Amino acid sequence: MLLKTFGWSFAATAAGLALAGVLWGWQGLAIVGILSILEISLSFDNAVINAGILRKMNPFWQKIFLTLGILIAVFGMRLVFPVVIVAITAKLGPIEAVNLAINDKAQYEELVTSAHPAIAAFGGIFLLMIFLDFIFEERDYKWLSWIEKPMAKMGKLDTLSIIIALVALLVSAMTVATSVAHGGGDKSATVLLSGVAGLITYLVVAGISGYFEGKLEDEDEAAEEAAEARAAKGNGSAVGLAGKAAFFMFLYLEVIDASFSFDGVISAFAITNDIFMMALGLGIGAMYIRSLTVFLVRKGTLDDYVYLEHGAHYAIGALAVILLITIKYEIPEVVTGLVGVVLIALSFASSVVRNRREGSSGDASGEKPEVTSGV
Template sequence: MLLRTFGWSLGITAVGLAFAAWVWGWEGFAVVAILSVLEISLSFDNAVVNASILKKMNAFWQKIFLTVGVLIAVFGMRLVFPVVIVAITAKLGPIEAVDLAINNKDHYQELVTAAHPAIAAFGGMFLLMIFLDFIFEEREHAWLAWLERPLAKLGKLDMLSVTIALIALIITATTFATDVAHDGGDKASTVLLSGIAGLVTYLIVGGLSGHFENKLEEEEEAEAEAEKAGRPSAVGLAGKAAFFLFLYLEVLDASFSFDGVIGAFAITNDIFWMALGLGIGAMYVRSLTVYLVRKGTLDDYVYLEHGAHYAIGALAVILLVTIKYEINEVVTGLVGVFLIAASFWSSVVRNRREEAEDEGGSGSDEKTEISV
């Protein structure tokens, strides 16, 4: 099971590190290895959230996630995305931006850093919406019941998540986005536009995936009752539902990748080292996602999903705060690890308690039978 799930990741690691050592020497080897560890440590919560979505897909779409999805993650987010951001913010052509990334790495890093407020606002709002929609939804299991149950009741109010997210964006734009531009001005308008773009992206992609997922469920219920002539095929709807869930996963991964890409500049400004190191880390995140799905870990440890979503909420806040203040990537990673570890331990305690109750219940039943 482990070898089948993580085989590709281990193979890519061996090839990637060997390539780095051959082309760039031991320095390149060390930097690529460090970046791989950085990406894995920052993205464990990403894997848990991905697993909660991926388990709704069939085996075919899980393979698509591991193949096409990896290509998008590695080449799209880790290599192309920083270049595109520089091209847009610096008003350069794509070829000029690539030339800058290769031949003038220090200036390239400065331009990426200057684009951080826009990146953080977009990713922060997208992740904040994921957290708010989770926390305002009524669920069978509540990890922090004293907080989650009252919020689930409040969640019955229409558009509450969007309202809170917009308030958070306005506060961010009028506080953290002031006096962050290199020219002495502020980036309030940039943060507002980018944040709204992140919100709209979430509403479109999340709305479409949810719509087709609901239609699929309705279709399956209808099939269980009777066959109806002229009804669309459930397979077709499954394809649409899975496609938009896949698209949702990729946007989610992109939002999670922002801190990793920006944090990587603290280690190197060579885009090829970054792409290779972060790409290797992304492979493990995807393999871990599939492993969690196939092992049914989320079903066995019911609070893991809660911990991951709290980590998403924390990352959203951190991204918005980093528009003005620098926060070490180690802190970002440790927050996510702590929340997931706490939710995992709570799940273990719950499982042990339920097992003890079941054993106690069966023991009393046996005593009753003997006495009779």
């Protein structure tokens, strides 16, 4: 199971490190290895979130996520994305931007860094919406019930998450964006525009994927009642609908992954400004995150450890706040990575304690323990 799931990641690691050694020597090999570890530490919570979505998809789309999805993650976000950002901010053509990235790495790094306020605002608001929609939803299991119970009641106001996100964006534009560390000057207008774009992107992608997911669930219920009748008529509408639902959930996954990759790409410039070295190291890390996502799905880990999703979403909320703060202030990468790891570790430990408590309760009564809401 482990080799089957992580086999491609192991192979990518061996090939990537060997290529780094050949192209850049021992120093390049070390840098690529460090970048891989950086990406894994910053994106571990991404794997948990992705697993919660991916488990709703069939094996075919899980394979698409591992194949086409990894190409988008590695070449799109880790290689093409920084070049596109430079081309847009510096008003250069694609060829000029690539030439700058290869031949004038210092200037390239400076241009990417100056675009950080826009990237942080877009990604911060997008991730904040993911966290808010989670925390405001009524759930069977509650990890930090003293927070989640009142939040679920407040969540009955459908637009509350949007209101909070807009307030957070407005506060960011009026405070940290007035004098930024990256590029200098007042970036309030840029932060506002990018944050609104992040909010709109979330609402569009999440709304469409949610719509088709709901339609798919309705179709599944109807299929259980009239499967023989549909088979006799040769009606393939359910298959087409499932395909649409899976496609938009896949699109949602890719947008989430893109938002998570922002901090990894920017943080990588603290280690190297070579785009190919960066893409190779971050790409290896992205492979492990993809494999870990599938591993969590196939092992049913999220069903067994019910608070993992809670911990991951709290980590997303923390990352969203950190991204908005970094518009002006420098925050060490180790802090960003540790926040997510600690929150997920605590949620895992809470899940283990709950499972033991429920198991003991079931053994004592001789019956299967009831589902509880947790802490």
